[in-house]
Amino acid sequence: MHVAMDKLFGGREGLVGLAILAAVIFIVMPLTFDIFRLNLVGKYLTYAFVAIGLVLCWGYGGILSLGQGIFFGLGGYCMAMFLKLEASDPESTKIQSTPGIPDFMDWNQLTALPWFWEPFHSLSFSLLAVLAVPCLFAFIISVAMFKRRVGGVYFAIITQAIALILTILIVGQQGYIGGINGITDLRTLKGWDIRTDEAKYVLYFLNGALLIGAILVGRLIITSKLGRLLLAMRDREDRVRFSGYDVSSFKIFVFCVGAMMSAIGGAMFTLQVGFMSPSFIGIVPSIEMVIFTAVGGRMSLIGAVYGALIVNFAKTYFSESFPALWLFLMGGLFIAVVMLFPNGLAGIYSSHIKPKFAAWRARRGAGGGPPLPEVAPPPEPAAPKPAERPAAAAVPRSLAAGIQSEPSR
Amino acid sequence: MDGYSASELANIFAMQAFAGVSLFSVFVLMALGLAIIFGQMGVINMAHGEFLTIGAYSTVMMSILAEKYMPSFLPYYFIFAIVVAFIVAFGIGYLVEFLMIRHLYRRPLDTLLATWGLSLIMQQIFRSAFGAREVSATLPEWLMGSWQPIEGVDIPINGLFVLALTAFLSLAVFIFLFRSRWGLKVRATTQNRLMAGAVGISTPMVDRITFALGCGIAGVAGAAFTTIASTGPTSGSLYIVDTFLVVVFGGAGSLLGTFASAFSIAQAQSVMEFFMSGSMAKVLTLLTVIIILMIRPEGLFSVKVRK
Numbered sequence: 001m002h003v004a005m006d007k008l009f010g011g012r013e014g015l016v017g018l019a020i021l022a023a024v025i026f027i028v029m030p031l032t033f034d035i036f037r038l039n040l041v042g043k044y045l046t047y048a049f050v051a052i053g054l055v056l057c058w059g060y061g062g063i064l065s066l067g068q069g070i071f072f073g074l075g076g077y078c079m080a081m082f083l084k085l086e087a088s089d090p091e092s093t094k095i096q097s098t099p100g101i102p103d104f105m106d107w108n109q110l111t112a113l114p115w116f117w118e119p120f121h122s123l124s125f126s127l128l129a130v131l132a133v134p135c136l137f138a139f140i141i142s143v144a145m146f147k148r149r150v151g152g153v154y155f156a157i158i159t160q161a162i163a164l165i166l167t168i169l170i171v172g173q174q175g176y177i178g179g180i181n182g183i184t185d186l187r188t189l190k191g192w193d194i195r196t197d198e199a200k201y202v203l204y205f206l207n208g209a210l211l212i213g214a215i216l217v218g219r220l221i222i223t224s225k226l227g228r229l230l231l232a233m234r235d236r237e238d239r240v241r242f243s244g245y246d247v248s249s250f251k252i253f254v255f256c257v258g259a260m261m262s263a264i265g266g267a268m269f270t271l272q273v274g275f276m277s278p279s280f281i282g283i284v285p286s287i288e289m290v291i292f293t294a295v296g297g298r299m300s301l302i303g304a305v306y307g308a309l310i311v312n313f314a315k316t317y318f319s320e321s322f323p324a325l326w327l328f329l330m331g332g333l334f335i336a337v338v339m340l341f342p343n344g345l346a347g348i349y350s351s352h353i354k355p356k357f358a359a360w361r362a363r364r365g366a367g368g369g370p371p372l373p374e375v376a377p378p379p380e381p382a383a384p385k386p387a388e389r390p391a392a393a394a395v396p397r398s399l400a401a402g403i404q405s406e407p408s409r
Numbered sequence: 410m411d412g413y414s415a416s417e418l419a420n421i422f423a424m425q426a427f428a429g430v431s432l433f434s435v436f437v438l439m440a441l442g443l444a445i446i447f448g449q450m451g452v453i454n455m456a457h458g459e460f461l462t463i464g465a466y467s468t469v470m471m472s473i474l475a476e477k478y479m480p481s482f483l484p485y486y487f488i489f490a491i492v493v494a495f496i497v498a499f500g501i502g503y504l505v506e507f508l509m510i511r512h513l514y515r516r517p518l519d520t521l522l523a524t525w526g527l528s529l530i531m532q533q534i535f536r537s538a539f540g541a542r543e544v545s546a547t548l549p550e551w552l553m554g555s556w557q558p559i560e561g562v563d564i565p566i567n568g569l570f571v572l573a574l575t576a577f578l579s580l581a582v583f584i585f586l587f588r589s590r591w592g593l594k595v596r597a598t599t600q601n602r603l604m605a606g607a608v609g610i611s612t613p614m615v616d617r618i619t620f621a622l623g624c625g626i627a628g629v630a631g632a633a634f635t636t637i638a639s640t641g642p643t644s645g646s647l648y649i650v651d652t653f654l655v656v657v658f659g660g661a662g663s664l665l666g667t668f669a670s671a672f673s674i675a676q677a678q679s680v681m682e683f684f685m686s687g688s689m690a691k692v693l694t695l696l697t698v699i700i701i702l703m704i705r706p707e708g709l710f711s712v713k714v715r716k
Contacts, residue, residue, distance in 0.1 A: 161653070
């Protein structure tokens with residue numbers, strides 16, 4: 001039991017990281033921001049779901065998907081369709097020529113609800129669809145690709161093309177799914193108004209809790225044997241295959257998990273922001289989601305959340321104040337993160353801040369004695385997660401062993 | 410199809426097919442550079458569309474210069490503009506390879522992200538330098554108008570010009586790759602990088618020149634692009650995904666495959682555009698390409714390459 005908990009929370013260090021993140025989400029943010037800004041933070045945190053999914057797919061699995069917006073969008077649309085149907089009951093749409101169907105259908109001379117909208121009258125079906133539709137879609141894509149050993153750059157390009165196709169399709173089908181405007185004017189969830197301040201608070205906290213849950217699921221995956229296999233596959237796929245593992249199944253699994261996480265983010269986005277449109281699906285938003293993960297650290301689940309928060313804060317700030325500067329900054333970020341900090345913020349933390357912090361702790365523990373030499377291990381290019389670092393990193397830690405017991409693993 | 414006589418329908422079909430040929434030319438011009446780069450180095454250059462834009466903007470600049478200082482030169486400037494577009498794009502490509510791409514050869518996925526960042530920066534530079542509005546070059550008189558081979562069929566001259574340019578450029582690339590000493594080095598590096606290095610070919614230099622050449626071809630594509638459409642900061646990125654699909658569909662490293670796939674994608678798209686909405690035509694075309702790619706991931710024509 002103890003071992004299982006240790007795995008789930010990533011030892012003492014992981015637990016502290018998670019606690020700090022939880023404190024930031026649940027205490028610091030609500031106290032510092034008013035409800036308008038908090039709602040914005042909630043919106044950023046929905047992108048963090050995508051970023052976490054990408055840590056699993058890209059950081060661990062080595063599968064770069066440039067189409068995570070597809071799943072974000074599908075999840076969001078499934079939620080939006082339910083909310084839209086509830087908002088367009090015959091009573092409130094009686095001025096339309098066909099009451100009881102969503103307004104954009106009426107504008108496009110549709111007289112009956114299309115068949116694929118029918119099941120979205122039910123909340124439980126919609127919630128299931130939020131997970132099942134993107135998962136099924138991801139399953140189809142990944143089976144077709146990975147079973148035929150297509151990967152790497154090809155996979156990235158094809159996911160990007162699919163994101164483009166889906167956008168064009170939605171924009172072209174104005175009458176059926178709302179076109180370029182998306183599905184707007186969402187009001188209530190089972191009679192509960194989602195536009196009030198109180199509802200926004202509730203949704204924000206629900207979103208945060210789901211996010212912590214997603215991180216724990218991610219931890220479970222990467223600390224299990226599956227996670228080890230993913231890493232091995234990323235580095236030497238053929239060796240894993242020759243060892244008798246069915247490589248494609250693992251890839252399909254992790255891609256579907258990533259897709260479902262994105263979909264949860266999309267659904268929470270719809271609930272908090274109150275609409276869903278194709279502008280969250282296409283090529284540009286999809287590749288921006290990759291930069292959240294890259295900035296936070298492609299090997300760190302918690303880092304990905306901070307990455308999503310920081311990049312989005314910067315985006316909002318700069319595009320409000322210096323719109324011309326933002327694209328330069330964004331472009332520079334892509335290049336810098338790839339060329340200078342391949343492991344993002346988490347990498348900077350574990351190679352620069354953590355050793356100093358450990359040395360400081362050791363110094364303080366020694367009771368004002370002579371300062372210990374700071375032995376900072378050289379950062380490895382593709383360093384594993386801090387908690388899984390081999391003994392080389394433990395030099396400063398073992399010096400501090402007098403006061404701090406190593407987490408048993 | 411009511412209201413059209415058989416001959417009118419045939420004429421429309423012919424003109425639609427020619428529209429497809431124009432699209433085919435743009436695809437080929439863009440895909441040629443991309444195919445060379447991707448085929449040789451396995452690098453996907455997301456900023457390729459921006460090199461097209463560079464070529465287009467330098468053509469526009471040339472046209473403005475010609476108009477201002479040498480009005481008598483205006484009918485001929487376009488030929489020079491093509492050369493300038495090539496040189497500018499080649500030079501910038503050379504620099505980009507030197508500063509960025511060569512550090513990332515071992516990480517193709519990261520190259521994709523870094524070049525995407527580059528494309529964002531380049532777009533913003535275009536926007537700051539030339540403004541967000543689209544600009545167009547003053548075309549020489551001989552490029553305007555249309556040619557009527559038979560009654561009821563109008564073939565635009567600029568389309569024919571772009572087609573001719575495409576043919577010329579493809580031939581040049583073909584000769585460069587398969588009949589020149591340098592092309593031999595390029596092909597040797599593609600087939601077996603280690604052995605090529607062992608027999609004394611400087612593979613990093615081959616890479617750099619190939620990358621720059623691909624960018625230069627994109628620059629020429631940009632010059633050709635100004636004859637059919639106006640240029641904005643994001644014109645190049647409009648075609649980038651289609652071009653990737655063209656290259657992947659054709660089979661990496663196969664020039665013949667690139668032509669075949671550019672032709673089939675362009676024709677399918679423009680002929681279908683007549684029967685349904687433009688967006689549905691595009692969706693259907695791209696979807697078909699992706700489904701074929703799922704069945705045959707190596708593309709139409711594949712070259713055996715030792716990795």
